[in-house]
Amino acid sequence: MLILAGHVHNWWLPYLGPSSAAQRELYRREYARTLKILPAEGHGVVPDVQHMVVGALSLIMLVTTLSA
Numbered sequence: 364m365l366i367l368a369g370h371v372h373n374w375w376l377p378y379l380g381p382s383s384a385a386q387r388e389l390y391r392r393e394y395a396r397t398l399k400i401l402p403a404e405g406h407g408v409v410p411d412v413q414h415m416v417v418g419a420l421s422l423i424m425l426v427t428t429l430s431a
Contacts, residue, residue, distance in 0.1 A: 364425055366421045366424075367418070367421045367422060367425050370414070370417065370418045370421055371418075373386075374408070374410040374414050374418065375410065375418075377390075377406075377407065377408035378401070378406055378408055378409055378410055382406075382407040382408045386407070386408055387407040387408060390407065390408045390409075394411055397411035397412070397413060398411055398412045398413075399411045399412065400412060400415075401415075
């Protein structure tokens with residue numbers, strides 16, 4: 364659950380809402396050249412494909428764990 368919460372906090376909240384200057388700088392420095400399929404216009408931070416897959420797998424893991 365903490366993994367999914369951290370993923371949402373670090374990627375989806377900055378993408379869907381406001382992002383801090385530190386988040387935008389880290390994104391620009393570390394992830395500017397990664398593959399993205401989401402629209403970037405108007406967003407300071409855009410989740411790349413790698414982080415979208417990690418988020419989906421984390422959600423599947425959480426659902427599987429809670430249902431077991």
